Amino acid sequence: MAAEGKTxxxxxxxxxxTVFGPLGAAVGFTQANAHMLLAVGIITALxxxxxxxxxxxxxxxxxxxxxVYEFIAGLTKGQIGEHEGRRFVPFIFSLFMFVLMGNLxxxxxxxxxxxxxxxxxxxxxxIVFVVITAVALVLHGTKFFGYFxxxxxxxxxxxIIIPVELISYISRPVSLSIRLFANMTAGHVLLMVxxxxxxxxxxxxxxxxxxxxxxxxxxxxxxxxxxxxxxxQAYVFAMLTSIYLHxxxxxx
Amino acid sequence: xxxxxxxxxxxPNHASLGVGFRAGVxxxxxLIVGVALGWSLDRWLGTxxxxxxxxxxxxxxxxxxxxYRLFDPKRRPPV
Numbered sequence: 001m002a003a004e005g006k007t008x009x010x011x012x013x014x015x016x017x018t019v020f021g022p023l024g025a026a027v028g029f030t031q032a033n034a035h036m037l038l039a040v041g042i043i044t045a046l047x048x049x050x051x052x053x054x055x056x057x058x059x060x061x062x063x064x065x066x067x068v069y070e071f072i073a074g075l076t077k078g079q080i081g082e083h084e085g086r087r088f089v090p091f092i093f094s095l096f097m098f099v100l101m102g103n104l105x106x107x108x109x110x111x112x113x114x115x116x117x118x119x120x121x122x123x124x125x126x127i128v129f130v131v132i133t134a135v136a137l138v139l140h141g142t143k144f145f146g147y148f149x150x151x152x153x154x155x156x157x158x159x160i161i162i163p164v165e166l167i168s169y170i171s172r173p174v175s176l177s178i179r180l181f182a183n184m185t186a187g188h189v190l191l192m193v194x195x196x197x198x199x200x201x202x203x204x205x206x207x208x209x210x211x212x213x214x215x216x217x218x219x220x221x222x223x224x225x226x227x228x229x230x231x232x233q234a235y236v237f238a239m240l241t242s243i244y245l246h247x248x249x250x251x252x
Numbered sequence: 253x254x255x256x257x258x259x260x261x262x263x264p265n266h267a268s269l270g271v272g273f274r275a276g277v278x279x280x281x282x283l284i285v286g287v288a289l290g291w292s293l294d295r296w297l298g299t300x301x302x303x304x305x306x307x308x309x310x311x312x313x314x315x316x317x318x319x320y321r322l323f324d325p326k327r328r329p330p331v
Contacts, residue, residue: 163310167282167285167307167310168317170289171315174284175277175280175318178277178281
């Protein structure tokens with residue numbers, strides 16, 4: 001896939017292929033689905049086995065599970081409020097762990113990054129959108145529609161303000177999904193481009209292998225950077241979701 | 253790429269790059285929504301360029317409002 005001939009195929013890594021032979025092909029089960037199941041399995045295993053012992057002095061796995069949970073619980077309660085935030089912790093925890101596992105699994109060799117597909121990130125963002133709208137409607141009823149027209153604005157501005165606010169509200173899931181998808185896709189394209197450089201430059205006669213060290217070093221740095229981006233984007237996704245939930249709960 | 257947890261926005265290049273990227277994404281997202289709404293309304297009502305143009309402008313306004321909210325100190329996320 002990397003450097004066949006003299007061409008560079010940086011986007012081939014995002015192609016979907018069916019897995020598990022003819023059975024997978026029959027139901028259209030792709031490697032993206034397989035990685036999603038794997039991510040869910042890892043998260044479930046982390047929480048189940050981590051919390052199985054319930055030791056007062058936690059072991060390694062229990063500290064990991066508790067640490068992530070405390071982190072998300074703190075973030076959610078800090079954004080939404082100590083009391084109201086509590087009920088949204090499971091939702092944001094699931095979202096955060098799923099995105100984080102998707103980002104991190106994708107960095108392993110031969111793995112597929114399902115968060116690099118806009119279909120996946122948009123589906124996640126759309127769930128968030130439905131939840132924040134439903135929460136706002138349940139908690140505030142028709143007062144929710146006052147969100148689109150701030151109090152005290154002159155009435156003749158309504159034909160301009162309401163569509164603008166509406167578009168701004170609808171653009172939330174779009175921006176949420178584009179941010180995650182663009183970061184993951186850009187990172188993996190960059191990794192692939194420099195990996196291809198290693199192969200191409202490495203084939204240049206005697207000096208090739210020595211010159212190829214340069215792009216290889218860049219790739220080593222990029223992997224570190226991508227691990228940072230993977231964690232950061234999962235954090236940003238969770239934080240923006242809790243900010244939107246704050247808006248839905250407190251409505252302003 | 254966004255504000256690092258706990259960096260309080262005082263970090264050097266990486267944090268500002270993240271904010272810039274976020275602002276760009278917000279504008280593009282609002283434009284996409286505006287254009288998609290206008291274009292599909294036009295297809296439905298058969299008034300091709302007009303609603304498209306109107307919603308393009310509304311989408312830009314919504315994008316600028318998104319960016320304004322991003323920097324509004326009242327709504328700034330207490331990271």
